[in-house]
Amino acid sequence: MRMAGSIGLIALGLIVGSPPDCLGQNVPYERILHAQSEPQSWLTYSGSYFSEQYSPLKQINRQNVSNLKIAWMYQPSHPVANLESSPLVVDGVMYITEPPSTVTALDVRSGLRIWSYTPTLPEHIVSIGLYATSRGVAILDDMVYVGTADAHLIALDVKTGAVRWNVHVADNVMGYAMTGPPLALKNKIVVGIAGSEAAVRGFLDAYDSKTGKRLWRLWTTPRVGEPGAETWGNGAAESAGATTWNNGSYDADLNLIYWGTGNPAPDFNDDDRPGDNLYTCSLLAVDADTGKLKWYFQFSPHEDHDWDSDEPPVLFNAVIDGKPRRLVGFANRNGFYYVLDRVTGKFITGVPFVKQTWAKGLDASGRPIPAPNQEPTLGAGTLVYPSITGGVDWTSPSYSPQTGLFYVSAHETGAYFIKGTGKIEPGPPKGIVGGGGIRALVGEQSYGAIRALEATTGKLKWQFKLLAPAWVPVLSTAGGLVFCGSDEGNFFALDAETGKPLWDIQMGHAARSNPISYEVDGKQYIFVTAGNIYIAFTLP
Amino acid sequence: MGTIRVWIAVLACIISSSSVSASPHQDTKAAELSPEEFQKAKQTFETACSTCHGLDGGGAMGPNIQAIPFRLGVDQVTNVIQNGMPGGMPAFSSQLSAQQIQQIVDYLLTLTRKDEGKVTGDAAAGKQVYDASGCANCHTISGEGGDTGPELTTVGQSRGPNYLRNTILYPGTDLPQTRVFLESGGQLQFLFVRVQTKDGRTVEGTRVAEDSFHIVLEDAQGKFHSFRKEQLRELEKEPGKSTMPSMKGKLSDTQLNDLVAYLASLKGTP
Numbered sequence: 001m002r003m004a005g006s007i008g009l010i011a012l013g014l015i016v017g018s019p020p021d022c023l024g025q026n027v028p029y030e031r032i033l034h035a036q037s038e039p040q041s042w043l044t045y046s047g048s049y050f051s052e053q054y055s056p057l058k059q060i061n062r063q064n065v066s067n068l069k070i071a072w073m074y075q076p077s078h079p080v081a082n083l084e085s086s087p088l089v090v091d092g093v094m095y096i097t098e099p100p101s102t103v104t105a106l107d108v109r110s111g112l113r114i115w116s117y118t119p120t121l122p123e124h125i126v127s128i129g130l131y132a133t134s135r136g137v138a139i140l141d142d143m144v145y146v147g148t149a150d151a152h153l154i155a156l157d158v159k160t161g162a163v164r165w166n167v168h169v170a171d172n173v174m175g176y177a178m179t180g181p182p183l184a185l186k187n188k189i190v191v192g193i194a195g196s197e198a199a200v201r202g203f204l205d206a207y208d209s210k211t212g213k214r215l216w217r218l219w220t221t222p223r224v225g226e227p228g229a230e231t232w233g234n235g236a237a238e239s240a241g242a243t244t245w246n247n248g249s250y251d252a253d254l255n256l257i258y259w260g261t262g263n264p265a266p267d268f269n270d271d272d273r274p275g276d277n278l279y280t281c282s283l284l285a286v287d288a289d290t291g292k293l294k295w296y297f298q299f300s301p302h303e304d305h306d307w308d309s310d311e312p313p314v315l316f317n318a319v320i321d322g323k324p325r326r327l328v329g330f331a332n333r334n335g336f337y338y339v340l341d342r343v344t345g346k347f348i349t350g351v352p353f354v355k356q357t358w359a360k361g362l363d364a365s366g367r368p369i370p371a372p373n374q375e376p377t378l379g380a381g382t383l384v385y386p387s388i389t390g391g392v393d394w395t396s397p398s399y400s401p402q403t404g405l406f407y408v409s410a411h412e413t414g415a416y417f418i419k420g421t422g423k424i425e426p427g428p429p430k431g432i433v434g435g436g437g438i439r440a441l442v443g444e445q446s447y448g449a450i451r452a453l454e455a456t457t458g459k460l461k462w463q464f465k466l467l468a469p470a471w472v473p474v475l476s477t478a479g480g481l482v483f484c485g486s487d488e489g490n491f492f493a494l495d496a497e498t499g500k501p502l503w504d505i506q507m508g509h510a511a512r513s514n515p516i517s518y519e520v521d522g523k524q525y526i527f528v529t530a531g532n533i534y535i536a537f538t539l540p
Numbered sequence: 541m542g543t544i545r546v547w548i549a550v551l552a553c554i555i556s557s558s559s560v561s562a563s564p565h566q567d568t569k570a571a572e573l574s575p576e577e578f579q580k581a582k583q584t585f586e587t588a589c590s591t592c593h594g595l596d597g598g599g600a601m602g603p604n605i606q607a608i609p610f611r612l613g614v615d616q617v618t619n620v621i622q623n624g625m626p627g628g629m630p631a632f633s634s635q636l637s638a639q640q641i642q643q644i645v646d647y648l649l650t651l652t653r654k655d656e657g658k659v660t661g662d663a664a665a666g667k668q669v670y671d672a673s674g675c676a677n678c679h680t681i682s683g684e685g686g687d688t689g690p691e692l693t694t695v696g697q698s699r700g701p702n703y704l705r706n707t708i709l710y711p712g713t714d715l716p717q718t719r720v721f722l723e724s725g726g727q728l729q730f731l732f733v734r735v736q737t738k739d740g741r742t743v744e745g746t747r748v749a750e751d752s753f754h755i756v757l758e759d760a761q762g763k764f765h766s767f768r769k770e771q772l773r774e775l776e777k778e779p780g781k782s783t784m785p786s787m788k789g790k791l792s793d794t795q796l797n798d799l800v801a802y803l804a805s806l807k808g809t810p
Binding site: 418 | 594595752
């Protein structure tokens with residue numbers, strides 16, 4: 001346990017003086033489980049346990065979205081160039097993070113700060129291959145939870161920001177860090193970890209939500225003698241990577257957590273790790289009570305292009321061949337869109353959603369059939385599509401149950417991949433392990449697009465082209481809209497059925513965080529970040 | 541576009557990202573590295589920087605940083621490497637020694653010079669070629685000249701002689717890749733664009749700025765034109781084309797060598 005950092009309690013009178021049903025902040029598990037039944041709130045990272053990034057609100061719709069105006073803005077105390085934090089909205093209060101690990105509560109009507117908590121961090125935070133950012137918090141009962149840049153998990157009082165508990169999850173000196181939002185389940189907080197480029201060994205943890213006691217840990221690479229060790233040529237003595245640095249999804253009926261894993265280490269030098277390197281670049285289905293692995297699906301066996309699989313998996317139900325199915329959709333960084341049975345993990349379909357050259361296709365089990373000469377090489381390297389940023393990186397896609405479409409911000413670009421020669425060495429990492437890298441295609445050779453795919457087949461329904469590949473998540477709404485942004489700073493609304501642009505604004509910086517929607521006082525808001533600013537939009 | 545006017549814009553493409561900047565850092569000097577020092581600096585850069593910025597600094601997950609010391613100055617670049625920058629740049633002070641950070645800065649200073657080559661002409665004579673050719677109508681050197689083309693005050697720092705020579709002869713073959721600083725690797729080349737509006741107007745020029753909904757062009761007269769893309773019937777981009785005509789066959793070998801020597805001598809006015 002550590003001492004609390006600073007707490008700035010501002011405008012406490014706002015809490016005291018407001019109606020009790022407006023600033024209550026008590027979020028039992030059941031509220032999150034049924035999040036879609038209270039669309040005025042945004043209770044978990046992607047809006048629901050299914051990670052749909054979908055709002056059932058429809059006050060803002062195709063007919064009036066062109067009238068959207070800025071309602072209020074908020075800027076962090078310390079300037080930040082690139083906010084990636086997605087807020088939660090509960091009973092009139094918004095909870096955001098400010099990099100590296102500050103948590104702030106805002107009044108959703110005005111944007112005024114209610115409280116702010118900044119943990120005490122080491123003078124030097126080790127952040128190898130990643131930026132010490134924070135993508136948001138989780139909320140459960142009367143506490144807010146944040147993972148910190150130095151790999152602590154901290155529980156805060158929801159009304160004051162006071163520290164309730166603080167646990168050390170992993171050693172930042174060895175390259176472990178936390179950038180992703182926690183996932184709050186019944187009585188437990190599930191967190192992932194970052195640091196594959198520092199050659200840490202990945203894991204997924206669950207903590208008692210009241211006490212901070214660790215309930216279970218699932219290592220995401222095996223050691224000698226464990227299942228999967230045979231997929232590491234060195235006997236898994238040094239298996240590293242498969243970090244879990246984003247958020248996961250949850251099916252309460254199956255009691256399964258779905259969480260993606262990152263690349264193996266070293267990334268661009270695979271000499272010492274022949275084999276599939278389980279469970280890197282995979283989707284894991286994990287028993288929420290025990291932390292045991294129920295099933296896994298590896299998208300990119302023996303990966304060496306930095307194509308993590310850490311995007312939040314999207315859960316949806318649909319009828320396939322006349323039978324209702326529980327499915328998971330995943331637009332992978334390797335360029336393929338996958339549909340899996342989320343009960344069994346069995347592959348149903350997979351199609352490229354961007355140009356890809358590294359695989360001839362997928363076999364009946366979903367395993368890629370490698371194309372020749374697509375590995376990183378020494379010297380000038382090998383031109384491979386997609387680029388290191390993949391078909392899409394970590395930014396969330398969206399699924400609309402209204403349209404049955406899966407919306408993703410796609411990257412159409414390639415890169416020359418150059419093999420590294422470095423190896424994993426004992427002790428604290430001195431930099432990105434392994435070396436190597438890429439030369440990216442630039443200019444008109446690369447572009448982005450918002451693509452609408454039929455969720456069950458991956459078939460392209462429409463696309464809206466962007467100037468550059470955009471690292472911007474997507475939101476769809478019951479108003480028949482898709483909200484997204486460009487890397488050039490545009491934020492815009494498209495018709496969810498056709499992709500026709502209906503409204504746009506130049507914000508001066510890319511929107512890196514998940515756009516979300518909430519309602520207060522009978523008005524729907526669209527909320528997003530632009531560089532250093534949080535912006536709430538609403539109708540006049 | 542008038543032929544003479546175009547001809548005068550001889551050096552429109554002899555730019556680097558640095559010289560595009562409104563106020564390039566004139567104190568920034570390219571490092572003079574021995575081959576051994578260069579290799580060490582290159583290795584340090586590739587180990588620490590290339591995953592995000594690409595092996596050539598041209599950008600990947602991080603931005604294009606090829607000319608960053610010329611834009612921001614060595615001190616600020618050193619500070620950013622040491623302490624990171626909000627928005628994705630980690631702090632490296634705990635991972636790299638001061639010597640290694642200096643190596644990275646030195647290496648960055650070499651990246652826009654491309655194929656180095658040697659100066660064989662006479663710089664003083666080259667200035668006469670520059671003046672006689674009317675280059676100053678479009679280019680600024682130390683506060684003097686036009687602004688249609690990029691500023692050349694420090695072009696000798698950021699570009700090597702072979703690049704300068706090649707661009708004079710073949711202006712569109714190696715256009716700078718970052719006129720506007722974008723996060724995702726510098727997507728905006730110094731690009732020639734022709735648009736036709738829905739009401740029938742045709743405008744052509746160099747792209748100054750662009751997002752997914754708008755484009756801004758600068759025509760040969762230096763006028764800016766701003767369009768929403770939905771207003772356009774056609775938007776035609778011509779990568780590899782420049783508003784600057786080739787000087788191939790228009791200058792003697794001696795004049796060309798002298799002009800290269802003059803440009804290579806332009807290293808700012810401290």
